[in-house]
Amino acid sequence: MSATVETLDQRIIPYIKNICKRDPFTGKVVTGGIVTVKDSSWFLSWTINRQPQFRTQPKDHCLVWVYALFNDRPGDYIKKPMRDCTGKEICMEWLYYIGVPENQIEELAENSANTVPVMMPYIDAFFMPRNDTDRPKVVHDGAVNFAFIGQFAETARDTIFTTEYxxxxxxxxxxxxxxxxRGVPEVWGSIYDVRDLLNATVKLRDGEALTQMKLGLKEKIAxxxxxxxIExxxxxKLLKEYGII
Known part of the structure; x- marks a missing residue:
């Protein structure tokens, strides 16, 4: 189950900045991936992509995608399963996790955000355990005039949940x-190449080096x-070549 939270003013933004260490309104990467609350009862995660996400989106509104894996368990702040919650209640649970004082949570969820929940019962079907006979081959043995395409057909090496697949x-x-x-383009072996992983890391940081991060004194010393x-x-040399330092 997931929900889209639209912030309506600037009151929630400081709590986002405190976690991401970034301003969500710069047009750059915000969370750089998902933020997971590992000890949450719902196993809740949230992410913010580059803003704005829509042409008509007000410049001072921020869109947050919130989702959870365990929608049948009572929450930590809202004592009911996510599947039984309103958008406001889901927002309250999220605000609790990002550090909003409890005496402000309900008021912010009511007046500073608009939250739209949605059930996605098959979203994790992609990732169910399987073996190589559970899904049909793209062209089955003996097939001459039909094929299976898309995310639930079996092809070698690639990872589902991508357009490339x-x-x-x-x-x-x-x-x-x-x-x-003609050969089908091979799957790029990036998981075996540390250079690709380093390059991706820098891209997620909008090209900024690790040494440009705003860190505390302890982190800088470390x-x-x-x-x-490694001097x-x-x-x-590798870290310098790929802009990590």
């Missing part, structure tokens, strides 16, 4: 059935000490 199954189907002498260990090594 759907496109690759379509290409595989056409090339195989029409006997087109990073300085860590960099001292004049290949690791240091």
């Amino acid at each position: 759907s496109m690759r199954t379509g290409m595989e189907a056409v090339y195989t059935l029409l006997d087109v002498d 990073i300085k000490k860590a960099l001292g260990f 004049n090594t290949d690791v240091e």
Whole structure:
């Protein structure tokens, strides 16, 4: 189950900034991925992408995507399952997690946000445990005039939940059935290449190096000490080449 929270004024924004260390209205990456409340009863997560997300979105409104995996368990602030909650109640649970004082939570959820919940009963069907016979091959053995494409067809090495997966199954189907002498683009082996992982890390930070982060004194001392260990090594060269430091 998930919900979209639209902030209506600036009263919730400071709590977001306190966690992300970023201003959500700069047009840059905000959370840089999902923020998961690991000990929450709902196992709640939230994320904020670059704002605005819609052309007609007011410049001072921020859209937050909130979702949870356990919608059958009572919440930590709202003592009822997420599936039984209104949008306001889901927002209250989220505000509780981001540090809003309890005596302000209900008022902010009522007047400073508009929250729209939605049930997504099949959203995790992609990720259910399976073996290589649970889903049909793109072109099944002996098939000459039909194929299976999309997220629930089986193709090698790729990861579902991506546009690339759907496109690759379509290409595989056409090339195989029409006997087109062309190879389907291989899945890029980025999981085995630390350079790709470093590059992705920098991109998630809008191109900023690790050393440009706004850190506390303890963190700065720790990073300085860590960099001292790799000074004049290949690791240091690699981190500099890809903009980590």
